[in-house]
Amino acid sequence: MTFSIAGQVGDAFGVAVASKFPFVGAVVPQARLGVGAVATQAMARVSYRSTALDALAGGGDAGAAVAACTGPDDGREHRQLGVVGVDSQATWTGTECMDWAGGVSGREATGGYAIQGNILTGRDVVEAMERAWLASAGGSLSDRLLAALLAGDEAGGDSRGRQGAALYAVSPGAGYDGCGVLADVRVDDHPQAPQELARLLSINDLLFGTAEEVLPLTGELADEVGRRLASLGHDTGSDHGSEGGSDPGGRGVAAALEAWASEANYEMRLSPDGIDTKVLAALRDETG
Template sequence: MTFSIVGQVGDGFGVAVASKFPFVGAVVPQARLGVGAVATQAMARVGYRSVALDALAAGASADEAVVACTSSDDEREHRQLGVVGVDSQATYTGGSCMDWAGGVSGRESTGGYAIQGNILTGPEVVAAMEAAWLGSAGASLTDRLIEALLAGDAAGGDSRGRQGAALYAVLPGAGYDHCGVLADLRVDDHADAPRELARLLRLNDLVFGGPELVLPWSGESDEPHAPSEPVTLADEVGRRLARLGHHGEVTQALASWAGEANYEMRLAPDGIDSKVLAALRDATRTPNLT
């Protein structure tokens, strides 16, 4: 009743999942810093998550972690599991899972992945997810996870429809107060849960991500202005901040507004993060403002 991807990009591990099942984020995904990630589904056994991660932490491979979960479980034929560790990956589908059910796992230069699903419209769902994951090489872990999930949804996804989705990912030093949680998002009851999850991920990235593409204050603004009157990025940002009630030196005014908008983790000393600039422009968008 669910499709998921467990993925690794360098030191980051995460899971994205969608289902015609509410509160799927409470059941399926888990990840642990420096260890790996796991998804348990079909007739999910929540205890598989800690068993698999403990096995990985003790030095077991992903295949061995699957065995640790399933070997003593009389209901294993009804369960599905995806596991990715530091240097291994595995997917497991019990023979009694409801059609269509199956999975695929593999490894690339940045890490491993495991994709699995049950009660799907067909094998094209898993194939589309794998193609999206491999085709997004170079992007961030969370961007790759959500792209794969959306590809699976577009290919048919859960044959019963949409309701729940979740994404959980960890990366050393990431997240609020650098706690290591890159994303912890759930959509518990929504008619288009995968796309709502994607929307929340964009917001999560803006609030909890660090500076990425930092544009220098001295650079010329790309907003419309008279050719004879060059406008620096500092000029544009200062005017926009003033319209929002934040006056004075541009870096101080930006810090004041960013604190209100919860973007303070993206502040940079020598310019403005491109995503913060886009948010500021959205917040001050009027036909006559340059």
């Protein structure tokens, strides 16, 4: 009923999943800081998530984590499981999973991955996901997980159609207040669930990501930002922060930017060195 990828990029771990099943994000994915990521599906057993992660935390590799889940489970042949640990990965497909069902796992310089699916249109779904994952090397974990998921969807995905999708990922110091949650985004019921997940993830990144490429608030850029903020009702000073005027350092623009960003929930991307390019793009979008 589902296709998923558990992946690792350095210290970050996560899972992306899509299915013709609502609320799939409540069932399939889990990840733990410093430990790994797990996806349980087909006739999913939610307890596999904690069992596998506990096995990894206890020093076992991904194969041992799979064995800890499936060994005592009489229903294991109806289940699928993907596990990625700090230095290992594994995928399990029971013999009774509905066609097409299977998976692939591997490791590259930045970490491991485990891809699996059942009731798929064919083997090419997991193959497309693997190619997309490998081709996205150098990107962030959430971007790479999403790329793999969208590739699987484009290749055919769940043979029954689309309904739910989710991405859960953790990374040290990431997310709101540095809690470690890089992304926790779910699409519970949508006819184009993977594409809706992509849209929501872009918002998640804007709100919970930290400043990346920062441009100095000087000269023509300060003028532009000042005009746009003024059009939204924020006081920036008469010259909108341009150099050589009454506010040569752009202090009025910077203060107005902080006020607007706080209203729009972009405060995690504020920087004393200028304006984050993604915040600038959001400001331009809002002001036309």
